[in-house]
Every structure is written in structure tokens, then in C-alpha cells.
Amino acid sequence: MKMKFRVQYLIVLTTILFLSILSCEKGGISENQAQIEYSRADQLRNLFNNGIKPLHEEFIIETEGLSENARAFKQNPSLENFRSLQNDWKTTANIWKRCETYDIGDINDSFIHTRINTWPTNSENIETNIEGGEPINLAFINSIGSSSKGIAAMEYLLFKSDANTTILELQSNPRRTDYIVALSKDFKNLAVEINSLWTNYGPSFTVAIQSNLEGGQNQTINAMVTLIEEIIISKLGRPLGDANGGTIDAQEFEAYHSDLSLEMIKNNIEELKKVFTGSYSQNTRRIGFDDYLTNLSNIILSDKIKNSFEKIEDHMASFNQGLNASLQSDPEKVRTLQTLSNELLILIKVDMASFIGSTITFNDNDGD
Amino acid sequence: MKLVKRLIQPTHILPLAIYRMVFGFLMAGSLVRFMLKGWVEACFLEPEFHFTYQYFDWIQPLDSSLGMYALVGLCAFFALCIGVGFIYRIASVSFFIMFTYLELIEQSWYLNHYYFVSIVAFLLCFVPANKNYSLDAKWIVSLRSSTVPFWSIFILKLQISIVYFFAGITKLKPDWLLEALPLKIWLQTKTDLPLIGSLFQYETTAYIFSYSGLIYDLLIPFLLWNKRTRPFAFIAVLIFHSMTALLFNIGMFPWIMIAGSLIFITTDEWSWALKKINVKLKITSVKKKIKIKNFGLFFFLVFFSLQVYLPIRHNFYSENVLWTERNYRFSWNVMLMEKSGHADFTIKDRSTGKQWKEYPKDHLTNIQEKQMSFQPDMIWQYAKFLKEKYQKLGCRNIEIFTDAYVTLNGRPSRQFLPKDLNLTSIERDKIYNFILREK
Numbered sequence: 001m002k003m004k005f006r007v008q009y010l011i012v013l014t015t016i017l018f019l020s021i022l023s024c025e026k027g028g029i030s031e032n033q034a035q036i037e038y039s040r041a042d043q044l045r046n047l048f049n050n051g052i053k054p055l056h057e058e059f060i061i062e063t064e065g066l067s068e069n070a071r072a073f074k075q076n077p078s079l080e081n082f083r084s085l086q087n088d089w090k091t092t093a094n095i096w097k098r099c100e101t102y103d104i105g106d107i108n109d110s111f112i113h114t115r116i117n118t119w120p121t122n123s124e125n126i127e128t129n130i131e132g133g134e135p136i137n138l139a140f141i142n143s144i145g146s147s148s149k150g151i152a153a154m155e156y157l158l159f160k161s162d163a164n165t166t167i168l169e170l171q172s173n174p175r176r177t178d179y180i181v182a183l184s185k186d187f188k189n190l191a192v193e194i195n196s197l198w199t200n201y202g203p204s205f206t207v208a209i210q211s212n213l214e215g216g217q218n219q220t221i222n223a224m225v226t227l228i229e230e231i232i233i234s235k236l237g238r239p240l241g242d243a244n245g246g247t248i249d250a251q252e253f254e255a256y257h258s259d260l261s262l263e264m265i266k267n268n269i270e271e272l273k274k275v276f277t278g279s280y281s282q283n284t285r286r287i288g289f290d291d292y293l294t295n296l297s298n299i300i301l302s303d304k305i306k307n308s309f310e311k312i313e314d315h316m317a318s319f320n321q322g323l324n325a326s327l328q329s330d331p332e333k334v335r336t337l338q339t340l341s342n343e344l345l346i347l348i349k350v351d352m353a354s355f356i357g358s359t360i361t362f363n364d365n366d367g368d
Numbered sequence: 369m370k371l372v373k374r375l376i377q378p379t380h381i382l383p384l385a386i387y388r389m390v391f392g393f394l395m396a397g398s399l400v401r402f403m404l405k406g407w408v409e410a411c412f413l414e415p416e417f418h419f420t421y422q423y424f425d426w427i428q429p430l431d432s433s434l435g436m437y438a439l440v441g442l443c444a445f446f447a448l449c450i451g452v453g454f455i456y457r458i459a460s461v462s463f464f465i466m467f468t469y470l471e472l473i474e475q476s477w478y479l480n481h482y483y484f485v486s487i488v489a490f491l492l493c494f495v496p497a498n499k500n501y502s503l504d505a506k507w508i509v510s511l512r513s514s515t516v517p518f519w520s521i522f523i524l525k526l527q528i529s530i531v532y533f534f535a536g537i538t539k540l541k542p543d544w545l546l547e548a549l550p551l552k553i554w555l556q557t558k559t560d561l562p563l564i565g566s567l568f569q570y571e572t573t574a575y576i577f578s579y580s581g582l583i584y585d586l587l588i589p590f591l592l593w594n595k596r597t598r599p600f601a602f603i604a605v606l607i608f609h610s611m612t613a614l615l616f617n618i619g620m621f622p623w624i625m626i627a628g629s630l631i632f633i634t635t636d637e638w639s640w641a642l643k644k645i646n647v648k649l650k651i652t653s654v655k656k657k658i659k660i661k662n663f664g665l666f667f668f669l670v671f672f673s674l675q676v677y678l679p680i681r682h683n684f685y686s687e688n689v690l691w692t693e694r695n696y697r698f699s700w701n702v703m704l705m706e707k708s709g710h711a712d713f714t715i716k717d718r719s720t721g722k723q724w725k726e727y728p729k730d731h732l733t734n735i736q737e738k739q740m741s742f743q744p745d746m747i748w749q750y751a752k753f754l755k756e757k758y759q760k761l762g763c764r765n766i767e768i769f770t771d772a773y774v775t776l777n778g779r780p781s782r783q784f785l786p787k788d789l790n791l792t793s794i795e796r797d798k799i800y801n802f803i804l805r806e807k
Contacts, residue, residue, distance in 0.1 A: 211557030212617070233727050243730075246722035296556065301780070346710050346773045350781045354708045357557035 043287045044206045044216040050280035056195040062092045063191040070184035097267035104219045106201040121152035136178040141186045159257035228345045236338040250324045259322035273309045308344040378515035380635035385501035390627040392451025398620045399444035419475035427472045453502020464489035476739035481621040495520035528628045529589030534679035534700040536585030548574035549777040550706035592632040605629040691806040709742035711772035718765040742774040744799045751791035
């Protein structure tokens with residue numbers, strides 16, 4: 001009995017001590033600390049409602065416009081309609097480069113990003129498909145591999161040569177135009193499909209405030225890291241010769257035919273910055289990773305990351321020609337863009353992820 | 369001499385048999401889990417190249433997927449045999465060899481508890497844990513005995529105590545004591561947990577957890593040894609490891625340690641506990657002492673000296689072991705740091721003057737890349753792999769440099785190794801001498 005009483009006494013005393021320590025914490029429960037949980041949920045809602053959702057709706061509208069223009073060009077293959085189609089492709093591709101940031105959760109599992117945009121495209125396969133006898137329509141596009149369709153395939157068909165040559169090719173071979181029309185229909189369907197995937201997944205994404213691999217914040221950081229690594233390794237590294245023993249090759253750029261590669265990276269970076277700051281045009285309460293870091297009292301890191309984004313943006317603004325020409329005339333300028341992107345990568349993948357206890361990579365084993 | 373006398377005293381086999389059963393079943397379950405989670409592929413089959421432990425680079429996985437699955441399956445089978453005490457000697461030796469082989473294949477998957485399992489499996493090879501409560505004892509009458517020499521339980525208790533004690537000693541570091549790191553980082557990610565989650569937003573909680581963990585590790589072996597404090601110690605073991613299982617992604621470790629603490633419970637205590645549920649234990653007392661050979665004594669003396677030396681050897685260097693990781697493994701540095709990094713590599717071909725980048729992502733799995741990015745010997749191994757790759761392609765005169773940044777316990781990332789250090793020009797051990805200071 002005596003021992004039992006002592007144990008009970010000890011438990012009560014420890015509880016009182018623990019609660020006293022908590023209540024004596026400097027400044028009590030600081031507002032910042034109390035908001036950690038709140039801001040994490042709020043950040044995910046902001047990300048989905050003000051960022052992802054409107055962006056994917058915009059993508060649907062653009063793909064509808066692209067599809068209509070493709071049809072109009074088929075009916076009247078004029079230079080004017082061709083230019084309009086090219087411009088529409090550029091707008092659609094740029095919006096997609098923003099959507100590209102959000103390859104997350106169910107959307108990532110569905111591989112729809114690969115179906116919308118796989119690069120480099122397989123131009124030999126495309127030419128073989130055009131030379132073949134099968135009718136080129138939506139069903140045909142659905143039956144072929146990702147490397148012969150999507151945004152990069154359409155770029156090849158629209159920009160492979162100068163406008164006059166390309167339009168002549170299109171006029172002389174209706175199957176080329178059929179390919180473009182079928183691709184544009186496919187985009188339209190894929191845009192609806194990805195939007196619907198997000199509509200279904202969005203509600204669970206916004207409440208995934210847990211810190212494990214399925215947590216929304218974790219998934220977002222992983223998606224950010226993946227995209228920045230793609231910029232460094234593939235979008236800039238390949239043309240800079242990182243993969244071929246050091247020989248620079250502009251044809252390795254993501255959009256070599258249209259020379260839209262710089263614009264595309266700009267759109268990637270701008271969207272990544274929005275994810276970090278939460279500053280979407282639609283919202284008034286802009287909760288992003290910067291606020292989360294501030295809540296955890298690491299304003300220095302938050303500012304460092306913002307500065308890093310600005311340095312990249314400033315550097316990209318200093319290009320007075322596309323990446324194709326810049327690589328030939330001033331490869332160091334392209335290399336600097338890669339270096340700056342690498343600095344951003346380290347800040348997000350190493351500093352930020354570690355500071356907020358995020359898990360990079362999706363197939364973790366047991367720890368320690 | 370008193371200790372030696374005590375070691376040869378006979379003692380009831382029950383604690384040892386219970387430990388054998390729990391350990392065997394736990395390991396069998398753990399290996400099945402390993403297969404079900406797809407880790408046979410992820411750890412052994414998918415990597416294009418394996419990071420190896422020093423002096424063990426000759427250990428490589430089998431080529432066939434079927435072979436690796438069969439091996440892990442067989443290892444699980446032998447664990448089960450240990451559990452039921454069937455062909456125990458063969459099973460324990462086979463399990464030890466197979467498990468240790470599997471563990472040594474891939475360094476990036478190093479876990480303290482895999483190492484602990486290997487050590488326990490090694491010790492089990494020597495102890496007669498199948499003399500009762502086993503199929504062997506049921507079928508081979510001559511083997512049956514209700515007692516074992518005390519040393520066969522003692523060595524397991526000693527090993528578990530070493531793990532706890534040194535896990536406590538390694539926590540005596542400024543980050544743990546003064547900053548409550550890394551728990552401050554980890555706990556703030558657990559605020560979504562029901563009931564207790566809200567407590568984790570307070571720094572005070574991290575400090576309480578840090579100091580509780582430290583005190584627990586340092587004291588628990590002594591409390592478990594002591595008859596008076598044992599019941600409370602066992603409750604503490606249950607609470608502590610259940611909490612770690614709830615809060616952290618540490619897989620089987622908590623359950624292995626809970627199982628480990630069972631070896632401290634004496635036969636009398638089991639008897640008392642079982643009586644509560646109307647199970648009577650038949651205990652026969654045997655006075656016959658079992659001789660321990662001098663060689664055996666010497667062997668275990670060397671073994672345990674090594675077990676003490678390994679966790680303290682990093683103290684011979686005046687550096688932050690968390691940053692350099694020199695002699696970090698096999699030292700019970702458990703849950704001590706939140707560390708991550710990024711490393712890419714530049715290749716310079718001196719014959720042509722060309723230089724280009726190599727991204728680890730192209731050759732490594734996610735876990736390999738993650739672990740390599742902040743562990744110097746793995747950075748060196750990857751550079752060696754690249755050198756061999758390019759030598760096969762005819763580039764005989766290349767230099768390899770790394771651009772590596774590492775962050776430790778939430779501090780700003782820093783450059784880890786000099787950018788102009790040609791990794792191909794140094795030996796594996798020497799890389800630690802080039803690590804740049806953290807602060």
C-alpha cells in the first residue's frame with residue numbers, strides 16, 4: 001500500500017511539474033507556435049484552392065482553344081491560322097509548365113504528367129506514324145506511347161522547320177495535320193482528366209496535415225525538389241553536356257524547335273516561387289512555406305530562399321535571346337542559370353526540408 | 369573470480385527460452401515484413417552499385433531475384449526455427465550468417481537494430497537456449513534440461529545493457545543537452561497526433577523528451593538488473609519504446625528492445641506472474657555447476673571489450689562525430705541527428721581537358737543518394753564507382769570532384785568537402801581528414 005501511494009504521489013507530482021513548466025514557458029503559448037498546425041492546413045488549402053485548382057481550369061480553357069485552332073487550321077491551312085496555332089501551342093505549353101510543378105499524390109500515381117508531356121519526343125516514331133496507313137485520330141493517339149505524343153510531339157510538328165517549310169509540309173500531307181488535330185483533342189481530354197483527378201484528390205490533399213510521407217506538405221516539397229532537379233539535370237544539364245562528356249548541344253533543350261525553353265523554365269520557377277510564398281493572385285491570405293518557416297522562427301532561411309528565387313529570375317531576365325542562341329554565344333550564362341538553380345535546390349532540399357522535418361524521397365526504410 | 373563462479377552456476381532456462389522464442393518469432397516476422405514491403409528489390413536488387421562496408425567489399429548480392437528472395441525466406445525460416453527451438457544449433461548459426469550477409473550487402477541501409485540483431489544472433493549461437501521449451505528438447509530426451517549456465521543469460525543481458533548505456537553516453541552532446549536537437553525538429557512535425565500532438569509545439573516538450581531519453585538510456589540497464597526496480601523498469605521500457613514507435617519511423621527497433629528486456633525477468637518473477645493467470649510453472653533445482661572453459665572466458669572477454677571499444681573510439685578524434693561520422697556506425701548513435709545533404713560530382717578528363725557533371729540520381733536509388741549525400745566514406749565510394757565506370761569507357765586519366773552541402777540538426781547547410789579535392793587521389797579512410805568544419 002505504501003509503495004502504491006508513493007507511485008501515485010509521484011505521478012501526480014510529475015504531471016503538475018510538467019504542466020507548470022508548460023505554463024511558465026516564456027511568453028506562454030506564443031501565437032506563432034500555436035499557428036504551426038493551423039498554418040500547415042491553411043497552406044495546403046491555399047495551395048489547392050488558389051493555386052492548383054484555377055491553374056488546371058485555365059489549362060482546360062487553353063487546350064480547348066488549341067483544339068479549336070487546330071480544327072480551324074485543318075479547314076483552312078493558311079499562314080495566319082498556322083501562326084495562331086503556334087501561338088496557342090506556346091500559351092498551352094507555358095501553362096502546362098506551371099501545372100508541371102504539381103505532380104503530387106494521386107496525380108503522380110496516375111502518370112498523367114507523362115502522357116501530357118514527355119520529352120525529348122521521338123521524332124522518328126512520329127514520322128513513321130505519319131507514313132503509316134492507320135487513320136490518325138484520337139483512338140490512334142491513345143494507342144501510341146507517350147514519347148510520340150503530348151506537348152513535345154506537337155512542338156516538333158509545328159516548329160521543326162521555319163514556318164513556310166512546315167506549312168508546306170502540312171499542306172502537302174494531310175496526315176501531318178491529322179496528327180496535330182488528334183494531339184490537340186488528346187490534350188483537351190487530358191486537361192479534363194487531370195482536372196478531375198485533382199478535384200477528387202484535392203479534398204484529401206488539403207487535410208493531409210500529417211508529417212509522414214503521405215502528408216501534403218511533404219509531397220509538395222518532394223514535387224518541388226523533383227522539378228528543380230529536372231531543371232538542373234535535364235533542362236539545362238543535358239544541353240550543357242553534363243550527360244555526354246562535356247559537349248554542348250542546343251538540340252538537347254526541352255523546346256529546341258520552338259526555342260521556348262527559357263520561357264518554360266521561367267514558368268517553372270515562377271510557379272515554384274508561388275508554391276513557396278503562397279502568393280497566388282486569387283487569394284488575400286497568402287500562406288506558404290515562407291510563413292511556415294517564419295512560424296518556426298527561421299526568417300533567415302525564408303529570406304534566403306526568396307533571394308535565391310529572385311536571383312534566378314533576375315538572371316533569366318538578363319537573357320536577350322533564347323537558350324538555343326545563348327548556349328552557342330555564351331554557355332557560361334546558361335551554366336550560371338544552372339548554378340543558381342542548384343543553390344535553390346540545396347536551400348529547399350537540404351535546408352528547408354531538414355529544418356521542417358520533411359522526408360525527401362518516397363521509399364524510406366526504417367530509421368536508426 | 370567471484371564473477372566466474374557466478375557465471376558457472378546453473379540457473380533456470382526459462383528466461384533464456386522466452387527470449388529465444390520472442391527473438392525468433394520477431395525476426396521471422398521482421399523478415400517477412402521486409403519482403404512484403406518490397407525491400408528485397410529496393411535494397412538488394414534495384415541498385416546498380418552497392419555501397420559496402422570497409423573490408424567487406426567482397427560481399428555482393430546474388431544475381432537472381434529468386435535467389436535473394438529464397439535467401440531472405442530461408443533466413444526467416446531459420447528465425448522461426450530459433451523461435452520454436454527446432455534444429456536450434458544449425459538454425460542459430462545459419463540465421464547469424466545469413467542475416468549478417470544480408471546486412472553487409474548495402475551500407476546505405478545500415479540500421480543500428482540490424483547490427484544489434486546480428487550481435488544477438490551471434491551470441492545465440494553459443495548458448496544452449498534449446499534445452500527446454502523447444503521442439504529439440506521434446507524430441508531429443510538426452511538434450512532436455514531445465515537449467516543452463518548463468519553465463520548464457522548473462523552475456524545477453526550484458527549486451528543489451530551495453531546498447532542502452534552507450535546510447536545514453538552518445539547523447540551527452542551539446543545539441544542534445546542544450547538545444548534539444550534533433551527532437552525539437554522531429555516533435556514539431558507530430559502536432560497532428562491525437563491527444564498528445566498539441567504538446568509537441570512547445571520547446572519545453574522537446575527538452576523533457578531529450579532529458580527523459582538520456583536518463584532512460586543511462587539508467588535502464590541498471591534498473592533492469594536490480595530486482596527491486598525491475599518492475600518499474602519494465603513498465604518504463606514499455607512506455608518508452610511504445611512512444612518511440614508511435615512518434616518515429618524506426619520499424620522493428622522498439623519491439624526488439626522490448627523483447628530484449630524480457631531476458632532480465634527471472635524465473636521466480638515469471639512464476640509469480642504466471643500464477644496470477646493460474647499457470648503453474650514446474651521448477652526443478654539443479655545444483656550441478658557447469659564448467660566454463662578458459663578459452664570461452666577469454667573469447668567473451670575479447671568480444672565484450674570490443675563492444676565497449678567500438679562506441680567510444682570516435683572520442684579519439686577532436687571533432688564533432690555527428691558532422692564527420694568518422695567511426696559513427698556500430699556505436700549505438702541512435703536517433704541523434706537530423707541530417708541531410710546534396711552532392712553532385714564533376715568529372716575532369718585530363719587527357720582531353722573536358723569536364724562534365726555526374727548526378728547521383730543517374731546511378732543510385734533514392735535511399736542510396738540520400739545517405740551518400742552526407743556520409744564521407746560513401747561519397748568516396750561513389751567517386752570510386754564513377755572512376756571505374758569511366759575507366760571502362762576508356763577514360764584513363766580522370767579526376768573526380770564533389771560539390772557537397774550538408775545540414776546538421778536544422779543549421780544552415782555548409783560545404784562539406786573542398787570542391788578542389790580530387791577524390792580519386794585519396795584512400796577511403798583519408799577522406800575524413802578533408803571534411804570542412806561545420807561552423
